[in-house]
Amino acid sequence: xxxxxxxxxxxxxxxxxxxxxxxxxxxxxxxxxxxxxxxxxxxxxxxxxxxxxxxxxxxxxxxxxxxxxxxxxxxxxxxxxxxxxxxxxxxxxxxxxxxxxxxxxxxxxxxxxxxxxxxxxxxxxxxxxxxxxxxxxxxxxxxxxxxxxxxxxxxxxxxxxx
Amino acid sequence: xxxxxxxxxxxxxxxxxxxxxxxxxxxxxxxxxxxxxxxxxxxxxxxxxxxxxxxxxxxxxxxxxxxxxxxxxxxxxxxxxxxxxxxxxxxxxxxxxxxxxxxxxxxxxxxxxxxxxxxxxxxxxxxxxxxxxxxxxxxxxxxxxxxxxxxxxxxxxxxxxxxxxxxxxxxxxxxxxxxxxxxxxxxxxxxx
Numbered sequence: 001x002x003x004x005x006x007x008x009x010x011x012x013x014x015x016x017x018x019x020x021x022x023x024x025x026x027x028x029x030x031x032x033x034x035x036x037x038x039x040x041x042x043x044x045x046x047x048x049x050x051x052x053x054x055x056x057x058x059x060x061x062x063x064x065x066x067x068x069x070x071x072x073x074x075x076x077x078x079x080x081x082x083x084x085x086x087x088x089x090x091x092x093x094x095x096x097x098x099x100x101x102x103x104x105x106x107x108x109x110x111x112x113x114x115x116x117x118x119x120x121x122x123x124x125x126x127x128x129x130x131x132x133x134x135x136x137x138x139x140x141x142x143x144x145x146x147x148x149x150x151x152x153x154x155x156x157x158x159x160x161x162x
Numbered sequence: 163x164x165x166x167x168x169x170x171x172x173x174x175x176x177x178x179x180x181x182x183x184x185x186x187x188x189x190x191x192x193x194x195x196x197x198x199x200x201x202x203x204x205x206x207x208x209x210x211x212x213x214x215x216x217x218x219x220x221x222x223x224x225x226x227x228x229x230x231x232x233x234x235x236x237x238x239x240x241x242x243x244x245x246x247x248x249x250x251x252x253x254x255x256x257x258x259x260x261x262x263x264x265x266x267x268x269x270x271x272x273x274x275x276x277x278x279x280x281x282x283x284x285x286x287x288x289x290x291x292x293x294x295x296x297x298x299x300x301x302x303x304x305x306x307x308x309x310x311x312x313x314x315x316x317x318x319x320x321x322x323x324x325x326x327x328x329x330x331x332x333x334x335x336x337x338x339x340x341x342x343x344x345x346x347x348x349x350x351x352x353x354x
Contacts, residue, residue: 006195006196025195027199041195041198041199041202046198046201047198047201047202047205047210047313049202064193064195064196066196070188070200073188073200073203074199074200074203077203077204077206078203096256096260097256097260097261097264097268099267099268119270120270121261121268121269121270123261123344123345124344128214128313128314128315129205129210129313131312131313131314132314133314133344135270135344135345136270137270137272137345137347137348137349138270138271139270139271139272139274139275139347140271143275143350145347145348145349145350148348148349149317149332149344149345149348150310151310151312151313151314162267162268
């Protein structure tokens, strides 16, 4: 296997408890015998990674050649910067168009007139570094619009069952 | 003639062609998975906002402030009108079918706005294509307002006109001239 290419997980049977899904894309950090140390990228929460050991039989090349220089850069950054070596993916607790409620009062939301208890709708099916877009925009009885669509930390909201 | 020097017709739109691409070194415009891999590797030493902006196109006179912060590695690069021909606006139909036209509670009053203008869930596809058409034209003409900018990216407000009513729609700017709808309604431009 060419370790300068991206890889894709084709078997997730023993990784489900780590929330790592079949089809996850990553690249190989090191290899030893029938196992590989690989870094996988969480498509649901961009910025989230999982560093796991997988069997070579459980991965396949992902047709996306990466230049040797870029691969060296990536691996060097990971080693030098002590990239988070947790062995699981975080799960995104919300789906697109879920209704959510803000459960904290923070200045960064309050200055936009969005307060604890306000409800909104999740606008995307992914988060970026734990922030997701939520539309709090509201029309009142006089057709006046208030609040707006902002990025919110997923820990600051909870699902509303309607 | 000088004021027309930077005006061209692209994809049926008359556009101002003084456009730039926001560039952060080392980050490719595509594919997305590779962009994310490099952004993550760079995250400790490089600004998440800057790396998110990489590859995005803006009218030079209507772009995020550059530099965004001290020691910013970003720069702007002039782009040709040929590159603008690849610009696209994408409005998922689900923004109407699964959000606006669900019910008054979930849409937070927005469903009433669209039904008052004479639309229903059956018009979701039509609305989607109309939003794409108007948004692309506005974007290429620089007729957009810069909205929130953070790790999720640069949002822009684009005016939409439906049945003589004008309102803001919220879009996300992606690399290579792509914009994608975030929210169909972001406030009135004129009184309802």
